[in-house]
Each structure stands twice: as C-alpha cells, then as structure tokens.
Amino acid sequence: MQELHTLENLGNVHLMGIAGVGVSAVARLMLARGLKVSGTDAKELPVLTDLREAGARICVGYDAKNLGDADTLVISSIIKEGNPEYDEAVARGLRILHRSQGLAATMEGHRVITVAGTHGKTTTTSLIAFMLRDAGLSPTFAVGANIASLGVNAEYGQGGLFVAEADESDASFLNYSPDVAVITNIEADHLDHYGSVEAVHQAFYDFASLLPESGLLICCADDPGSRALAVRMRSERPDLRVQTYGFSEQADLRLANAHPRGQRFACDLHWGSAEAAELELALPGNHNLLNAAAGFAVGLDCGMDPAAAVAGLGAFSGAARRFDFRGESAGVRVYDDYAHHPTEVLAALRAARAVAGEGAVHVLFQPHLFSRTQEFHREFASALSLADSAHVLEIYAARESPIPGVTSELVTSELDTAGGPVSMAEAAVVLAASAKAGDVIMTIGAGDVTEQGSAILAALEERLVR
Structure with missing residues (x-):
C-alpha cells in the first residue's frame, strides 16, 4: 500500500x-x-x-x-x-x-476520479472536468496540460468530486487512491522505466487494484490491453463495478455510426437495454469519440442526466496541443498535436484525413526520446505513411542522452510516402512548399516542433505575397 x-x-x-x-x-x-x-x-x-x-x-x-x-x-x-x-x-x-x-494529499476528502492510459488521458480528463463543471457540479481537477476550455490546468472546486490525470510514465499513478478509474488503453511505452511490456501491463493491473470495494473501473473495449484488464478484474474482483465502452458490440456503452458533421464529429451512444443518445464533438476523430464516451460513463455514474452529459462534452473545445488549430493561410490549415507514440500519431493523422476531405495531409514529425525512437521507429514510419508527405526532424532528447546509432533516419528509412529528413531551419519553407489550398499541415511531437506552426503559417503567407 x-x-x-x-x-x-x-x-x-x-x-x-x-x-x-x-x-x-x-x-x-x-x-x-x-x-x-x-x-x-x-x-x-x-x-x-x-x-x-x-x-x-x-x-x-x-x-x-x-x-x-x-x-x-x-x-x-x-x-x-x-x-x-x-x-x-x-x-x-x-x-x-x-x-x-x-497531488494525492490534495485529494483528501473527495470522491476521486482518475484517468490513466498510454494515450488520450489528458483529453479524457479535460472532457470529464469540463462536463462536470458545465453541469454545475464544481469539481476539483488537475490536468497535465493547459486547457483553453477550462482556463487553467488545475482548479479547486466546491463540490466533492476530484478529477485527475494519472501518469503511468514512472508508475507514479500508484500513489493515488481512486474511487473511479478510467483506462483508455494499455500499450508498450516508457520501456526505459518499465523494462518490458509485461511490466507495463502489471502496473495498470496494480493501479486498477487500488480501487476500493464497489469502486468503478471503466475500460475501453476496443483496446486489447484495456479489455483484457476488464476481463481480469471482473474475474478477480467481483466486488468491483466494471464497465466497458467502445465501438465493439461487446461494450457496455456502445458507439455506432461515427461520422463527420461539418467541422464536428458525431456518433450514437447505446447503453442499458434501450437507452440511447447522440454525441457530437468539436474534436475530430474516432479516438476522441472514445475519449468522450469514457467521460459520458463517468457522468452517468455521477448521477448526471444523459442529455446534460452529452451537452457538456459537446461544448468542450479541446486541450492544448491536441489537434490544436494554429491558423490558416493560402487556403492551408495548420494543426499541432502532442502525439509521441505511434498509436497517437496514427490517430492524429486519421483525424487530419477526415478534416482534409479531398485535400492532402502533410506532416512535420519530431521523434521524442532516443529510447522510444529505437523501440518504435518502424511503427512511427508506418503511421506517418498515412500522410501524403512526411518530413522528420532530429530526435528531441528531453531527459535522455543519445544512444549510438539512434537518429531520425531510423524513421525516414522506413517511410512509404513522400518526404524525408528535414532540419528545423528549413522545415517551415519545405512544408509550405508541399501544400496547396485545401490541404492540411500537421506538426506532431512532444518537443519544440510545436513552435513550427507559426513559422509554417508565415511561410505560407510569404508565398501569397509572391
């Protein structure tokens, strides 16, 4: 303990x-x-x-x-x-x-709702906090990003609910005592800390095991790791309430008929024997519909009316660096995303495809960490190949020292699309030259690639002047 x-x-x-x-x-x-x-x-x-x-x-x-x-x-x-x-x-x-x-000390005296997962936890935590606040429940919350919709990354509310993002990167999420735990997905990541995929899954099991009797575990049925955890906990902890959500027919809260609606995304929600609602978000992509579905499940558990929960989720405009619209110039829209794992990159580019419609998608990607690039360079290349062109910056080291032989060329050598390596100094001009009116450009990565959005917009504007 x-x-x-x-x-x-x-x-x-x-x-x-x-x-x-x-x-x-x-x-x-x-x-x-x-x-x-x-x-x-x-x-x-x-x-x-x-x-x-x-x-x-x-x-x-x-x-x-x-x-x-x-x-x-x-x-x-x-x-x-x-x-x-x-x-x-x-x-x-x-x-x-x-x-x-x-943070755990500040949770004292609250009903604690934690959100964990390899991907999607910041957006899901933000959606839940916004939904609860929109309904007048005055939650306390702490999120791992600055959230425009919330105005701040943490706020002390007057209600008895505490919503927190639970970070698995260093196993520190085991320091919490949740009453409700959302698990968005479980994949191999942070192997510099865990050492093996098995240890990652064990950490999430240990996290779910922190739930008290009658606690609620909410797992994504579409993700194999999260689904397996739900099955295991149902078997080993019959005292827990376990719910699943997803597009899977086996999910307790089922999503169906996902489709774009103008600049928004919508789907149908089904739960219970005959309950149904329509969910419409300002956030693109099926992955965000899943994040919102997890939030909807939390809302129902908190006693919210389904219509109020849907309305709150639909009013949320997004988290910083999560498919963040940076601007438009020369008919080209520029977005920025914090994605730094292959699954996240793939989700971001699928969303970009939906937004671009008939236009092309161009991506500027910055790998994050030498260890992660070494482990997943083929998966990164596969995800980036969904774009019409992919240009890759050098690795953002963050907390790590270089690993001999590990460079961004590991990614670019595997690319199955136009593009290749690019320097920070030339990136904006190269990306601007690649795009035409109707296209989408994305800057992707957890490092300083985010600063390239304004430079790309300036390069597009300069092209107009010419």
Whole structure:
C-alpha cells in the first residue's frame, strides 16, 4: 500500500520545477487549500506570475536558501541529486514527496476520479472536468496540460468530486487512491522505466487494484490491453463495478455510426437495454469519440442526466496541443498535436484525413526520446505513411542522452510516402512548399516542433505575397 500524506501534516511546502504543468497544478491546489507555498524554477515563465498572485513565494534559479522555512519538498521525476535545493532538503531531513504524492494529499476528502492510459488521458480528463463543471457540479481537477476550455490546468472546486490525470510514465499513478478509474488503453511505452511490456501491463493491473470495494473501473473495449484488464478484474474482483465502452458490440456503452458533421464529429451512444443518445464533438476523430464516451460513463455514474452529459462534452473545445488549430493561410490549415507514440500519431493523422476531405495531409514529425525512437521507429514510419508527405526532424532528447546509432533516419528509412529528413531551419519553407489550398499541415511531437506552426503559417503567407 502506498504511503499516504495529508495536507495537515505537510506544513510549509516548497515545490521544485514549479512552472511545470504538473507541479504548478499541485501548487495551485495547495494554495487553494490554505497551505503556505513556495517554489523555484530555472527561468521566469507566465505561470509564475499567476502563482505569485495566488500567494506563493517564487524564486527563479535554484539555490539552497530558496527552501526558507519549508517542512516538505515536492519534486518531479527530473529533480535529482546535485541540485542545491534537493541536496539541502536531504541534509535538513525534510519530507520529500513526488509530485503525485503532493497531488494525492490534495485529494483528501473527495470522491476521486482518475484517468490513466498510454494515450488520450489528458483529453479524457479535460472532457470529464469540463462536463462536470458545465453541469454545475464544481469539481476539483488537475490536468497535465493547459486547457483553453477550462482556463487553467488545475482548479479547486466546491463540490466533492476530484478529477485527475494519472501518469503511468514512472508508475507514479500508484500513489493515488481512486474511487473511479478510467483506462483508455494499455500499450508498450516508457520501456526505459518499465523494462518490458509485461511490466507495463502489471502496473495498470496494480493501479486498477487500488480501487476500493464497489469502486468503478471503466475500460475501453476496443483496446486489447484495456479489455483484457476488464476481463481480469471482473474475474478477480467481483466486488468491483466494471464497465466497458467502445465501438465493439461487446461494450457496455456502445458507439455506432461515427461520422463527420461539418467541422464536428458525431456518433450514437447505446447503453442499458434501450437507452440511447447522440454525441457530437468539436474534436475530430474516432479516438476522441472514445475519449468522450469514457467521460459520458463517468457522468452517468455521477448521477448526471444523459442529455446534460452529452451537452457538456459537446461544448468542450479541446486541450492544448491536441489537434490544436494554429491558423490558416493560402487556403492551408495548420494543426499541432502532442502525439509521441505511434498509436497517437496514427490517430492524429486519421483525424487530419477526415478534416482534409479531398485535400492532402502533410506532416512535420519530431521523434521524442532516443529510447522510444529505437523501440518504435518502424511503427512511427508506418503511421506517418498515412500522410501524403512526411518530413522528420532530429530526435528531441528531453531527459535522455543519445544512444549510438539512434537518429531520425531510423524513421525516414522506413517511410512509404513522400518526404524525408528535414532540419528545423528549413522545415517551415519545405512544408509550405508541399501544400496547396485545401490541404492540411500537421506538426506532431512532444518537443519544440510545436513552435513550427507559426513559422509554417508565415511561410505560407510569404508565398501569397509572391
């Protein structure tokens, strides 16, 4: 059983990397709960202004003296020995918590709804939080992205519900005590942490096992890993309520007749013996219909009227960097997506195909992590080959050191479409030259490829001037 911490025993809390989307969410909620909060980040960012206005003492640049009178240190997985604040906290014997443990402390006294999965958890968490807030249920929520529809990545509500994205990348989702757990899918990823596919599946089983008697497990029936988990938990935990959703005929909540409707996507929902509703979203793609169906199942469990749940989901406009519309120039629409796993890339490009209609789809892809590229380069190439042209940047290293022989050429050598390797300096011009009116350009990846959207739009505009 994970060690539980309560807000009452944390004292004064100092958060390292406080500008990060996950740590800043913890800081916002702790401030809202009345804790004395301080924090440090490496550089000045807009979110720090928000946190100062909320009452936090913020420092820029790591220094041991920044700890002040802290009793507890909250860190993310990237904070290591050698950081002066971390080393000082160890020397002083402070309580040191992972970000997820800090978030778990803020969940105290709530009915906790967690969303986990290899893909789709940010969008699904956001959909649920928005739906519940739209219905006046005033949920507390914490999401791993900045959500335009919600206005913020975390908010303390007055209702008794707490909606949280549960990150599996480092197994920190095992620090939560959920009452409801949504599992969108389970696939091989983060093998640098887990070491094997079997260990990934075991972690999700351990996560589902945290549910209490009469807890609710909601699994996607269309995903083999999630479906297998539902079957196993039904067998081993008859005290749990287990529900499935998907296009599969065997799903408890069934989706059917998915189709585009103008710039929106729609499908029919069927549950129970004769219950039905129509779901229409502002988000493209069957994967988003599935995400919304998971949210609908949560809404029903929270006692929402089906019509209110559908209306709330339909009003959600999207999460940052999830098929994010960046603009249009020369008749070419430019979108950005955070996809960094082959399944996510394939889903994003299928959605782009639906949006493009008769137009072509062009993609600028930036692989994320050397280990992930080494493991999935063939799968990335297969997914990217759905586009009419695919150009690939060098690997975004993030937290990793290079692996000999692992470059983006592993991906481009397997491509079955036009395109190939491209440098960051030339990418915008190359992509703009590839597209014509009616086409769609997508920038895809978890790194700084997102900055190329504005450059591509500028290159398209320059082409118009010529």
